[in-house]
Amino acid sequence: MAQSIEPNITELANGWLKSYKLNYKLEQEPLNAEIDKALDDYFSKSGGVGGNRPDAKLLLQDKHLNYYPILIEYKGYKDKLVKLDNNGQVENKTAKNEPHFKNINSFAVNGAVHYANALLHHTSYTDIIAIGMTGYKDESGKIQHEIGVYYVSKSNFGVGQKVGEFSDFSFLKKENFDAFVKQVEDLNLSQEEIDKLKEQREKEIDASLVKLNNDIYQNEKGLGENDRVYLVAAAIIATIGIPGKVSPLEKSDLKSSTEKGNTDGEIIVRKISAFLAEKDLPQEKKDLIIRTLSNTLLTGNINKVENGESQLKRVFTKIVDDLGIYYKIGLTTDFTGKLFNEMYSWLGFSQDKLNDVVLTPSYIATLLVKLARVNKDSYVWDFAAGSAGLLVAAMNEMLIDAKNSIHSPDELRQKELKIKAEQLLGLELLSSVYMLAILNMILMGDGSSNILNKDSIKDFDGKYGFGKTDNQFPATAFVLNPPYSASGNGMNFVETALNMMNKGYAAIIIQNSAGSGRAKDYNKRILEKHTLLASIKMPIDIFIGKSSVQTNIYVFKVGEKHEKDEIVRFIDFSNDGYTRTNRKKASNNLKDTDQAKERYEELVNLVRFGKNKLSIFTEKEYYENTIDPKNGADWNQTAPIDTKPTLQDFKKTVSDYLAWEVSNLLKGNDSLGK
Template sequence: MEFKLEEHINDWVKEKFDSLKLKNQIDFFTESAIPDYLKDALRGRAKTENRTNFGKPDFSLTKYKIPVIIENKLGSNKLISENKGIIKFDNKSISGYAVNGALYYATGIVASAKYHEVIAVAIAGDSISNIKLNVYYVYGSGERSFKYLNDVQSLDFLENENSFNEFYDSAILTEHEKHEILINSQASLQKYAKNLNKLMHNLNITAAQRVLYVSGMLLSMQPVIDKNGVKIQDGLIPDDLKGIQSNSKRDGVQIVNQIAEFLKARDIPYDKQELMLSSFYEISKDSQRDEKIVLESEVATLINSEASTSKQIFTFIYKNIFLSIDAMAGHLDIMGEMYSEFLKYALGDGKEIGIVLTPPYITKMMASILNVDKDSKVMDLATGSAGFLISAMDIMIEHVESMYGKKTSLSKQKIAEIKEQQLLGVELNAEMYTLAATNMVLRGDGSSNILKGNTFNTPSSVYDAFKATILLLNPPFSYTENGMPFIAFGLDRMEKGGLGAIIIQDSAGSGKAVNTNKSILKKHTLLASIKMPMDLFQPMAGVQTSIYIFEAHRPHDYDKPVKFIDFRNDGYKRGSRALHNIDEPSKRYSDIIKIYKAGKNAKVEASWDLDSVYIEDFITNSGKDWNFEKHKNSNKKVHLDDFKKTISDYLLWDIDRILKESEIDHDAMQNKIEILNNQYTVAWSEYTIDELFDIRPTKNYGLSNRDLLKSTGNIPVVSNTSINNGITAYVDLEPTEQGNVITFSDTTSDDAIFYQPKDFVGYSHIQCLHKKFDREIGEKVYLFIVTAFRHAVKGKYNYGSKFNRKNAAKEKITLPTIDGKISFEYIEGFIELLQKERLSRLQNYLANTLK
């Protein structure tokens, strides 16, 4: 049957529902009969559109744990609108394509805060035999906050509660995915913060004022909701700021008034309201900032005409940060990231005031190591921007929802209790206090027990009443003895058996904090010491840090060993601009928790030498033998293989340095290329990857890394790493794949596409490109295609738009052709020129080095 109208696709969906025994207006609803609660949730998109309107998907279901919305379009070419693999969200794409519309509605539902997850289904087709169906798990309101479920090709998962729950469990984000989203979100936020900092600088907002503008404006964008959940008024949107010059209608005044209404409605104590508002008045005190001026370049595409300084900043924050908050991983310390970026410009590296904020993936790791759960009472006595409390709160809420379900009465009651009674923060710096309170409010309050004051002077009754079971700390490292008195003070005020963790300069454990350390050991137990990466706080501060973990109110038993863990290789390399994934970091951050708990018996996923990174050893009462290197076995005999590796690593580095630094004779190289071009008169044509290759996943042994990599041999294991040609190790297993192919990892993108010349062992998430053309090709052609492929996908993929087989197949690369056919001869000649040039420089290096 050929479809003539969109209604025919609707009929097809209804028939599917009928076959699944789903009843109209009971189990599912049509566009004209959306349930009131879902209808209200769909108004979430009114944040950016006319507030009286809301989207209407073709079908919706609310009978399972999260809503499902379905959008249909006539014509299989109306499934999705993309630009270089990125799904488009312009008005034309949203209204004209099924995927774009479904995701727009689903992210809008999340934006309403009535649901935190949605399943979006897009269906397009020309006939019963030509139906295309895409399914997405949507976890936020941002334009990239969804996961494509490429294995789901039907509506069968809607049949009953069991089928949906099974589908849901496989759809939700894995811990690895959450970690990657956290890192990607942090990188995006840092980029926005840098551009916002530039905008504010150009608009003459002082460095001290900038972060207050961000936190205050974010609060003003929130709807005003009273403590009973009743909405009093909408949050501000850019169109509300009109540049009116009366004292009561100025843009800055509107923003501050909205903040005041918001804080009042939340029933935040009056003294805290006044303290926060005293900081936010900075936004409204200069009337000139509310006068219309020419647009800065950072907002030129976001605003149609001249706008005030206040509106330009507000609009940038609204479009790039506020609308993406739900899409960012929950553990992300939004205000902390902003503060860190602005701090670079205001105070260099921050050493003057000793403020270096903990990365969100570290706060999450530390909270997880201490087994934070729904019943924990979590305390941070150097709260900063509340990064530790944010991570702890998110873990606690996850635990509640896993036990009681999402949106149940029990879970709502317990989550409210967590936010009101189970988090305690103390912060002396007034600006940081405001940031911490704002950060927690943005996550549904949680600010009730963030106190402004001196940790050591806060009345003991506060700590006695709270009864902390968990203590998380990153104290100011400019404080006495590197800040160790904070952990000593906190441990003294915890419940017996409570757990505390501090990340601190590890000089504190090797002699700089002897007095405090000795006093700690008299009353409390040092359980573990974890050596952290040297570049962890780059570019803010280049200090070596360790995490020390304690049990409260049990004097240290020197006859029991302490766990010492070397986590300097966390899988990342940190540059001035970004984190670089070099060795499976998401797996390593999952593994480190297992290693802490199980030691050398841990069932790890990444490649570890557990014998060298995990040690159990005794400490003395000196207070200066708390670091990993003090306990590493230095008497171990050095083997010949160790020398070989050192020399090999150095030579590879030195050769790479020479090849990069030595001069290239560009003129000579260009002449050679021109000769080649004269020999082959080529045109350049586009080919999709699936025109050239079949993409198939590699086979693998299904072993844990511990078992897979325990042997040594000469067969490479190609994994998800982006270094060493994708090779993690060499083993003595039989190869699972033939060589002379291209591999790529579907968990990364352009940095993990490689040519594999030899047979190898496959690994999960590694895809192989097998040529379709008859002609035999080798290294030179494959290297050319690898380069073109990397260029085509560079910077395009993330967890919202996965680098999977389907997306890879559609990528287009440009290749040289003669008479409409690929000129392999030209490709081989071109690569040979480059190889000869590199080899020539290498020969010169070796000749000079080996004299």
């Protein structure tokens, strides 16, 4: 193998930096405390702990005084610039979602992107430039070099995007840097790319949560499941920080002291209080959060110091190391919901108890939101909010729509704030679950203001819970996954919510017996004022491992009585394209094995536009018919199977019979010959 010319490459590149009069630091030199510490804390390129040293690093400022850390890695072989995966992204993760140390070690760009992720994970910098450079000597002994420049940021979830083609580092020169930053700002990911990256990151979150939960479950004694959920929530809130107001809590801030007022728990509680003080939330909500989290954080056992470290500090460190990157990059995912489902999978709940707190998988939540036709101007509510997963999905949909249709940055910011503060409302009765819903919405950037701890059937009058408390919430979209033990399998929630609305749409996922007799009276009353548009039979295993009830989605138009000639769309969605498994240790229990994405899209179009949208599905799975509004138990219809024999059937039967006759004759001859 050719010898590495890394020293020559290093000399060439650092020579450029010197000639541009840039203040660069070599691998052993400190750059600033925050960056040095992050590089030191992050797992190293070979998989050990700490000690990441880029070959060169700088901190540059643009004309708006924003800082950009620049991390540079050199290699000395011909084809060691960058290793991409099949999607053309820097391949720093293996198929199992673990760090791909071989690539991170061998390729210049992959190494630099790895360092950049250390900064995303452990510092307040959200925009980092990762540069890889390699080269070789050609036949004449001349150095040929290649450069890869990647932008690693919150907006691309840390995966990195190629900025352009460069033959030297002069884009870093003072007079060229602003133009380069402009080039970086113009790198926009399409919605499709964003969705793909999000999906990839969500799978990683699932894998990280499983790993974290396993670890705490096996190695940290004395922590109940609620404690675990609250510890993750507390750690995350304490480390988010608020730019310019509340500095994020660092692992090193926890001293494992036994001094009164300075135990690790008390330090975390103070940080959470400071965070909440900056949030525009009702006082009683802030008090509730502090009270609930303090119950876990201030107990004696968790703060007891052994070998110089409290259990709390140990768990806090695990959480920040495993999950830090995901909320730093601002993933709008149902974070506590995933956590909650993961925790629940470890509990031996009785089946009934479990059915009542099964949280909706995020792709089903998104489906419900699309079926309820949510857009940036919708007002969305959920009467059994759980961990607020459906509201998080609605918020995502609204924010995407706003981003696509509002082109003034100022106006967009105003709209985003309005969506979070005024256009979502959730009710949850179980106080431990209610707490999760609040935390979830705080982590999502604060749609928690109107999450209410009330009985939606008995105590809710349809008004805002915060802000405009005298006004009715002007709901135009209703989404629901009710507790199935409720009256009529949960149709009582549907009747109550729809009757408080003047217009709009609703999509609910419910045990299908609700449509075939269990909720007859509710259904008849609902149809007196609202229209059933569609009934969708869902796969039996969407809640695999949690519950195995057959569910349907019912879609309604609000405020128009259901006439007897109204056409209802019945869709058999048993095959949604996903294969699900229920393996405790699996990093991904959901696989797209048959055009799942396309099927979900087609389903939404079929419900909205009818059968001219049929493409993957057949007439066997899509059936239109009427229902009797006075019946209430005929909501789960399927396409009739034609039993009348055709001429074709007759011919086949005759030919089968003749074949049988002939084979018997031949067998007969066989036995005669013996």
